[in-house]
Amino acid sequence: MYTINEFESRAKLDQALTDQVAEILVSAVKLKGKASIAVSGGSTPKGFFTALSNMDLPWKQITVTLADERWVDITDDASNTKLVHENLLQNKALDANFFHIKQGDELTVEVLSDLNLAAGTTVLPFDVLILGMGEDGHTASLFPCSNEIHSALSRDAAPLLKVVPQTAPHERITFSYAYLAQSQNTFLHICGDSKKEVLEKALADSDTTQMPIRAFLHHESLATQVYWAE
Template sequence: MYKTIEFKARNELDNALAETVSHILAKAIKDTGKASIAVSGGSTPKGFFNLLSQSDIDWSKVTITLADERWVPIDSEASNTRLVYENLLQNKANTAKFFHLKQGDELTDETLADLNVAARKTLLPLDVLILGMGEDGHTASLFPCSAEINVALDETNDAVLLKVQPKTAPHQRISFTYASLITSKNIFLHSCGEAKKTVLTKALLGDDPFEMPIRAFLQHPSLNTQIFWAP
């Protein structure tokens, strides 16, 4: 299931999403003493990150991670980790903890196994998940072109994280699995621009998640994915 909220401008979307997410995180901290959030990369969330980083919550009790990451050096322009450090782990949010998906030079089976254990213990279930969406309908690093797509979208998969090697995009990736992402308590799709709205319309008109993985979130009968879109 999904709910679409459209805004007239991106700054209005950024303000609304930052306010909504900060309230969720604050409530989680009040109720459980901690909160967790997974965000996505790209240029779209920069304004949202900046506003969220100024929220007056106890950031020392928040753990931030990424829905997926490219296995590149952290100082690379392709690094989502760098994006988060430069735009979200700032201002009041500079006291938040960051769970690194990219650890070490090589994504070995041993590294992946260790990260799975740590992520399960530290992060799940996520209080907030912010998804993005590619032109091909991928989300996180659940790419329709990848050899890993079947296991990535398997709702019975007990892995938290997996390796992904997309055929239509550069870099090896590490990504949360669909099975782990759908345990999130609050799921948002953050999307901007007319091109993305065209992709979203196509996703909503079809029902094959292996063609467009974002469909798995939008059309799941018991999920409530909130779509925040602006031109």
């Protein structure tokens, strides 16, 4: 299931999303003593990251992580970890915790095993999940072009998986659909006319292996909130 929320500008979208996410995180901390949020990379969320970083939240009880990451050095411009540290873990959010899903030089079976164990005790299930969407309908690093797409979409998958896309650079690590879908609150944050066209294509069919974002939009009980601005 999905709900589409359209905004007149990206600034208004960023503020609305910030207010909604802040309220959820505060409520989670009050209820459980902690909260977790998984975010995505790209240029689209930068304004949201900055706005959220300036919110007066119980950041010491909040853990931030990534829905997926390229297996590159965290100083590389392609690193989502670098993006989050430069744009979200700033200002008042300097006190937040960060769960690294890119650890070490090689993405080995042993590294994955350790990360899966740590994720289960640290961030899962997410209180908030912010997804993006590519022109091919991929989300996180659930790529339709990858050999791992069926296992990544399986409800029996481990929390974190290695993915090697055929049409995009870099080896990836990603949370699987099964664990992304367990988030208490899921948002799809997209901007621009081209992404709206991709969204409309995704809504017109249900084949998740062709467009993995459909797994969230057409889920029978997962309520995905789509936030879009031109």
